[in-house]
Amino acid sequence: MKHISNKESPTLAIAIYCLASILMTVTNKLVLGSYQFTMTFLVLAIQNAATVLLLVISSNLSLLSYRRLNTKDAVTWSPIAFALVAMILTGAKTLRYMSIPLFTIYKNVTIILIAVGERLWFNGHPITKLIAISFGLVVLSSIVAGWTDIMSAKGGLKDPNALFAAYFWMVLNCFTTASFSLCLRAKIKQVNFKDHDTVYYNNLLSVPILLLGSLMFEMQAGSDMWERFVSPGDESSQLPGLVVALLLSSVCAFGISFGTSMCVRLTSSTTYSFVGALNKLPISISGMLFFNDPVTVGSVSGVVIACAGGLLYSHAKNEQMKELAMLPTTITEMRDRKMGSAEPLMLQVEDDTSEGSNKKI
Numbered sequence: 001m002k003h004i005s006n007k008e009s010p011t012l013a014i015a016i017y018c019l020a021s022i023l024m025t026v027t028n029k030l031v032l033g034s035y036q037f038t039m040t041f042l043v044l045a046i047q048n049a050a051t052v053l054l055l056v057i058s059s060n061l062s063l064l065s066y067r068r069l070n071t072k073d074a075v076t077w078s079p080i081a082f083a084l085v086a087m088i089l090t091g092a093k094t095l096r097y098m099s100i101p102l103f104t105i106y107k108n109v110t111i112i113l114i115a116v117g118e119r120l121w122f123n124g125h126p127i128t129k130l131i132a133i134s135f136g137l138v139v140l141s142s143i144v145a146g147w148t149d150i151m152s153a154k155g156g157l158k159d160p161n162a163l164f165a166a167y168f169w170m171v172l173n174c175f176t177t178a179s180f181s182l183c184l185r186a187k188i189k190q191v192n193f194k195d196h197d198t199v200y201y202n203n204l205l206s207v208p209i210l211l212l213g214s215l216m217f218e219m220q221a222g223s224d225m226w227e228r229f230v231s232p233g234d235e236s237s238q239l240p241g242l243v244v245a246l247l248l249s250s251v252c253a254f255g256i257s258f259g260t261s262m263c264v265r266l267t268s269s270t271t272y273s274f275v276g277a278l279n280k281l282p283i284s285i286s287g288m289l290f291f292n293d294p295v296t297v298g299s300v301s302g303v304v305i306a307c308a309g310g311l312l313y314s315h316a317k318n319e320q321m322k323e324l325a326m327l328p329t330t331i332t333e334m335r336d337r338k339m340g341s342a343e344p345l346m347l348q349v350e351d352d353t354s355e356g357s358n359k360k361i
Contacts (some may be wrong), residue, residue, distance in 0.1 A: 010266040014275050017259030020252045025103075027249035029095050035242050038221045040092045041214035043246065044085070048203040048210065050250030051257055055200050066196035073191055074205060080187050081205035083180040085213075090173035097166035105145045105302045106170045108138040108309070113178035121182065125324070130316035137309030145302030185264050198261035199254070 031037050058064050067073065094103055112135050118124035127135075188198060214222075229239045263275065 010263070013259055013262035013266055016255055017263050017275065020255030020259055024249060024252040024256050025095070025100060027245050027252060028092055029100055030245045031242065031249060035238060035245070037225065037242060038096075039214060039218045039225060040089060040096075041210050041218055042222070043249075044088050044092065045207055045210035045214060046246060047250045047253035048207050050247075051199065051203040051254040052207070054251070054254045055196065055203075059196075064196050066200045067193070069201075069204065073201065076191055077187060077193075077201045078205055080180070080183055081202060081209065083176065083183050084202050085206045085209050086176040087173065087180045089213075090169050090176050094166060094169040094173050097162050098170060099299070102145055102166075102299060102302075103170070105141050105299075105306050106174065107177070108306050109142055110174045110177045110181075111135070111138060111313075113174060114181050117178060117182045118185075122185065125320060128316055128320055130319065131313060134309045134313035134316060137305055137312065141302040141305035141309065144305060145298050147298060181264065184261070188261070188265055193261075195258055195262045195265065199257040202257055202261075203253075 028043075031043055037043065055064075055066060059066060091103075098106075115124070115127060115131070115135070119127065184198070187193075191197075193201070227233075228235045229242065230236065233239075267275075
């Protein structure tokens with residue numbers, strides 16, 4: 001059983017995560033897609049650095065506190081920083097080539113990976129028939145949407161190379177997201193981090209990794225961006241909009257980092273992931289409304305089926321929790337429920353000072 005204080009609300013954590021997730025996806029699509037800003041590493045470094053800055057400012061205003069950087073915790077937490085970079089990077093790369101509705105549908109496959117991982121490595125709750133059916137709906141939604149996408153490519157409506165790139169990065173994103181979620185849960189318990197500690201270490205340790213990646217792989221892209229937006233600046237009129245989108249996405253990065261760590265700690269990795277799945281409906285609608293993402297029978301059907309799977313999962317988890325709450329948790333309860341007696345259970349225990357002494361447990 002997880003102990004949750006009165007001041008900690010899973011509902012609030014989920015709300016923060018959902019709002020930040022919607023805005024983060026939309027603004028990243030705006031920066032990387034609409035503005036064709038191809039320096040993905042640099043964008044992520046700016047977002048993570050802004051998150052650290054907001055955390056420090058909030059701490060100085062006595063709004064929150066966090067554990068200061070120390071070598072031992074930094075070494076222990078470094079695998080999580082790498083996993084975070086891999087998750088966000090592959091997601092951003094996917095959004096360059098894939099529409100938001102399709103991205104949100106395939107993201108749901110991650111839930112199955114996380115559920116299996118929790119069951120294997122954390123002795124999580126068993127996967128019931130209803131949960132299995134909800135997972136089946138998630139897979140079905142991916143197949144429906146994917147088939148439509150592949151047919152578009154065969155019909156010449158989409159570039160096959162871009163289609164391959166989109167699905168390549170999407171597969172990597174599913175595995176990196178599952179790895180991050182499961183590793184995060186394990187490490188939080190190991191180092192006893194609070195939510196603000198998690199946000200601070202996640203983002204601070206990932207900034208050097210992202211900057212190094214930008215220097216190694218994005219020098220030519222940086223030169224192209226400079227020519228487009230600064231000198232000679234053929235698209236300089238778009239620079240203010242790009243800066244605003246970057247700032248907004250940086251604020252969202254702070255919200256999603258905080259909401260993620262809080263959700264995983266107060267609920268579970270699987271619940272956090274399925275909250276994200278249900279959150280995909282408004283995200284998909286935003287993509288269709290603001291980015292002219294194609295509205296096809298396949299994409300719409302995929303979103304509807306995925307959301308149906310999410311709702312079924314929520315119902316199945318509620319039923320599972322009710323059943324677990326009714327199970328006996330102590331030897332006394334087990335005996336009492338079986339025998340119908342309220343008398344305390346007495347066991348004969350021998351020790352060094354007295355033989356046959358009765359001890360209550």
